[in-house]
Amino acid sequence: FTHDILTGLNVLITAGGTREDIDPVRYISNHSSGKMGYAIAEAAIESGATVTLISGPVNLDTPDRVTRVDVLSARDMHQAVHDRIEGVDIFIGCAAVSDYRPAEVAKEKIKKDPENGSETLEIKLVRNPDIIASVTGLDTPPFVVGFAAETHNVLGYAADKMRRKKMNLVVANDVADRDIGFSSDSNEVTVIGEELEEPLPRASKKVVSRKLLQIVARRFRKWKHL
Ligand code: C5P
Numbered sequence: 283f284t285h286d287i288l289t290g291l292n293v294l295i296t297a298g299g300t301r302e303d304i305d306p307v308r309y310i311s312n313h314s315s316g317k318m319g320y321a322i323a324e325a326a327i328e329s330g331a332t333v334t335l336i337s338g339p340v341n342l343d344t345p346d347r348v349t350r351v352d353v354l355s356a357r358d359m360h361q362a363v364h365d366r367i368e369g370v371d372i373f374i375g376c377a378a379v380s381d382y383r384p385a386e387v388a389k390e391k392i393k394k395d396p397e398n399g400s401e402t403l404e405i406k407l408v409r410n411p412d413i414i415a416s417v418t419g420l421d422t423p424p425f426v427v428g429f430a431a432e433t434h435n436v437l438g439y440a441a442d443k444m445r446r447k448k449m450n451l452v453v454a455n456d457v458a459d460r461d462i463g464f465s466s467d468s469n470e471v472t473v474i475g476e477e478l479e480e481p482l483p484r485a486s487k488k489v490v491s492r493k494l495l496q497i498v499a500r501r502f503r504k505w506k507h508l
Contacts, residue, residue: 287499289330294370294424295323296363296377296413298338300356304405305388314378315465316340318429321487322374323348325495331372336362338377356380356410363413367420372502374427375414382407418448425502427451427494433458440474451475451501453494473497 297319299312316337323335324345334349336359344350351366353359356379367373385406392403414428428449430440433456440454454472456462462469462484470484473494478501482493502508 285328286330287496288326288372291331291371291502292369293326293331293333293372293374294336294363294366295319295326295333295374296336296359296379297323298340299378300338300359300380300410301354302356302380302383302410303354303387304384305390305392307391310380310382310384312378312380313464314338314340316342317465317467318469318487318491319374319376320345321491322376322494325488325491328492329495329499334366336366336377356383356413360411360413360416363417367417367424370424372427372498373414373417373424374498375417376429377413378431379413380410383410384408412447414449415447423448425450425498425505427453427498429453429455431455431457437472437474437479440472444474450505451478451498475501 298316299314302310304310320342323333326333327345327347334351336351336353338353351362353362359377359379385408414426417423418426426449428447430443430452432439436454436456440452444452452474454474467486468484469487469490471482471490473480473482480497482490
């Protein structure tokens, strides 16, 4: 089993979705439950790692011995990651980060406009920082694992993403299949790396996480020339 494959290593994981405020009472977010990231955190602890979990708002208990840092927005998550990246050996970006946020957060609740009776409301969005790309772009980056949720050409887009963001491994997830991913307790993924394409069959997120970490541990050692 996987007891000490990560002993002595610092692992930083992002999980859950982010929340981008529109006004004091509204926000933009997504359906991420955080379950995959939390399952990876738990499996990493079992494997002997020291684990920090940077988490968006989720309804999950913190796994034993995991240090959890709660954040709301993508910018908060970006800051929290960079506050804790020093000394990290393996970074796993599992969070569903909002790609865009409202350009301005209204100071007061946006009102329906009875005067002009407008049927539409426009909110301008601006790009959020890409957290994973900001980590791979560091002078001495850790080993970086990303996720790619796709609905079609899953492996092709995932491999593109891996190269573009300079990730060491990418976990490709077919989110068109409703039985896996998002709020589901199970998942089925393909782990892609340099000359690697390894399908992990459908199983609980816990079992998938253990298998993923075996690949991560093996590839990390190779990357480090250990
Ligand atoms: O390009 P895409 O958003 O599909 O890439 C997904 C991967 O990038 C995931 O690992 C996700 O956590 C990460 N990501 C990020 N910051 C963003 C957007 C995505 O770290 N702003």
